[in-house]
Amino acid sequence: MSQVIEFLNNRHSSGKLSEPGPSQSQLEQLLQIGVRAPDHGGLQPWQFIVMTGAGRAKLGDIFAQAATFNDAEPAKIDKARNMPMRAPTVITVITKYKEHPKVPWVEQIQSAGCALFSMQQAALAMGFGGIWRTGDFARDELVRDKLGLGIEDEIVGFLYLGTDLCDSHAHKTTKLADKVIYWD
Template identity: 45%
Template sequence: MATVFNGLSFLQQRNSMPRLTGPGPDAAELEEMLQCAMRSPDHLRLRPWRFLSIQGDRRQAFGELLRESLLRRDPEADQGAQDKALNAPLRAPLLITVLASITEHPKVPAWEQRLSAGCAAFSLILAAEALDYGAVWRTGAFAEDQELVRDMGGAGNEEIVGFVYIGTRDCTPKAVPTMVSDNFHRVW
């Protein structure tokens, strides 16, 4: 008898996986994840998201861009901080930079387009986990660097929403704490 997928249990047990290794998704799996991400809420079908996938040797080249970004913010950054920036993309076999591509529109404000891109990032994570990979969404100062967007080939209207790292789990997942919805919800 086939196992029935329990979507609610899957969502309730979702957990970021910060330690990842190879193998990562193949081209067909990446395409499936992108198809899921592109189903995110999208008012007036502006498609306000872009995805830049980085894998293989390109991760080292991206590490160089992160080091340059660090040095723009902190020209006195020590070697340890520079090494951390250089090695950040090597934390997983696949890194997807999610960009919000903001379009001036009278009915769809920029904040709504950013939320749509954020939903796309989360959909990537859910799709990766549905394919039995681990994933983690990272931001930080690099995500606020508009020059980094340009260095990656992004347009002037694009902003980094986050970096989604995807690969095979390399550690035991942390226990997911039980949360009480009453702490976050009330009837109005």
């Protein structure tokens, strides 16, 4: 138990990632943990698109098309195309909204966010690094369309995973008193 507490207290993201990423069996373990996310009503309102190898280039092409459509300069289009190549594995986590009288949209988004976070932490526990990214492309109409999102679906994030190249991970210290109120 104390190891879990220490793990959570020291968890961190990694922006510099390289090969190797998780193997197929490790990926399946991660996805299995993803689908264990808390889920009001058992709706399972998530979809995970696992992008490895040339699959990342497909996402890069979509980003480049979106940048082109938005009149970006050639350098920005190239940057967009290369974004998914920043890690060997990218898991795009999507909320597939399901209308339900007791489970509003925001709860379904939260559930997908939990799935992403669980997979990130599980990857960390396996010895990999990862980072949750969104950016403008997560909200871009063309990207949403190419990834098959409906009007009430959301891209909650792109989970980049790989071997952590960061030497150290500085933790921001937060004063609890700034964030916490006790009602005794």
